[in-house]
Amino acid sequence: MTTYDLAIIGGTASGIIMVLGGIVLLYKGAIKLEVASQDPSLTVEMFEKKLKLTTHVPALGLFVIGLLFVISAIYFAQTTTVKAIPVIGKAENVEEEIDVIIKSEWPVSAHQGHVQAVIRPQLDVLWVVISAPGYNQRTLVFKKEDFIKGVNLGTVQLEKTMEKPDPNENIIEELPANFRNISLDAGKTFGIGKRP
Amino acid sequence: MITRKAISLIIPIVLFVSFLIPINVAAQPAGSISGSVTNMYNHPVPGVTLSLLHPQLGRSSSSVTDSYGRYAIYGIPIHSVPYYIEVYWGSQLIYRSSVMVQGQTPWNIRIQ
Numbered sequence: 001m002t003t004y005d006l007a008i009i010g011g012t013a014s015g016i017i018m019v020l021g022g023i024v025l026l027y028k029g030a031i032k033l034e035v036a037s038q039d040p041s042l043t044v045e046m047f048e049k050k051l052k053l054t055t056h057v058p059a060l061g062l063f064v065i066g067l068l069f070v071i072s073a074i075y076f077a078q079t080t081t082v083k084a085i086p087v088i089g090k091a092e093n094v095e096e097e098i099d100v101i102i103k104s105e106w107p108v109s110a111h112q113g114h115v116q117a118v119i120r121p122q123l124d125v126l127w128v129v130i131s132a133p134g135y136n137q138r139t140l141v142f143k144k145e146d147f148i149k150g151v152n153l154g155t156v157q158l159e160k161t162m163e164k165p166d167p168n169e170n171i172i173e174e175l176p177a178n179f180r181n182i183s184l185d186a187g188k189t190f191g192i193g194k195r196p
Numbered sequence: 197m198i199t200r201k202a203i204s205l206i207i208p209i210v211l212f213v214s215f216l217i218p219i220n221v222a223a224q225p226a227g228s229i230s231g232s233v234t235n236m237y238n239h240p241v242p243g244v245t246l247s248l249l250h251p252q253l254g255r256s257s258s259s260v261t262d263s264y265g266r267y268a269i270y271g272i273p274i275h276s277v278p279y280y281i282e283v284y285w286g287s288q289l290i291y292r293s294s295v296m297v298q299g300q301t302p303w304n305i306r307i308q
């Protein structure tokens with residue numbers, strides 16, 4: 001559990017205690033939900049007096065502040081939503097279909113073989129790996145400030161390393177007669193394949 | 197003698213506690229296959245797609261070889277019926293062989 005988690009739990013607990021405590025104090029008659037006086041009893045001024053909140057019932061402040069604690073804890077605890085990032089680019093002088101993988105990493109620390117970490121995935125760096133059969137792959141790295149409006153790969157050149165092999169010279173084991181062959185593009189039903 | 201009132205109290209308590217206890221579901225045993233794809237000169241073959249095919253399970257997620265010709269497919273259910281490993285150059289099949297996946301299975305492929 002990190003300091004951030006503790007702060008969120010602490011904020012939520014404080015808010016709940018304030019609201020429940022307010023209810024208990026109301027029940028015992030220590031505070032009253034009634035107009036204290038005709039003059040404003042509690043005034044909050046914010047943003048150089050541009051925003052002014054006034055109440056005649058100061059006990060309500062307990063509930064409002066308690067609720068603010070809970071709402072802000074919920075707001076900061078929510079997972080980061082990632083907005084859509086457009087990707088454009090062109091591979092030049094590549095005769096084969098290209099494969100583009102975009103990934104990010106979140107390294108965690110380990111101490112004496114023990115790993116205990118919480119990750120909060122945020123896109124700070126993007127790795128773009130471009131590959132094609134018979135070509136050496138290219139890896140491009142984009143920092144957050146570079147892809148804030150989208151990833152522009154530009155024109156990418158790949159180095160050719162070999163020609164397409166002749167399928168007739170390779171081992172292609174026959175499938176049994178009753179075998180239901182499934183194309184490569186069909187839905188994948190198991191396994192996780194590693195990409196470059 | 198357990199009264200009806202006691203039962204009506206026990207059932208919701210048991211249900212509530214059962215939600216709190218983490219359930220350890222026995223994971224299905226899974227294996228992996230990894231290795232490299234090289235050509236007849238023992239040079240790595242980059243950018244080719246590998247996938248497994250099984251008569252009952254269908255097709256696996258595919259792996260693409262890196263610049264060193266390395267590939268890997270994880271989370272493969274251990275099965276008594278062998279798989280077929282296929283290598284595609286783009287969309288063209290260039291290699292297929294049957295393989296038994298048991299634990300961490302090394303499988304190097306040489307194409308001509």
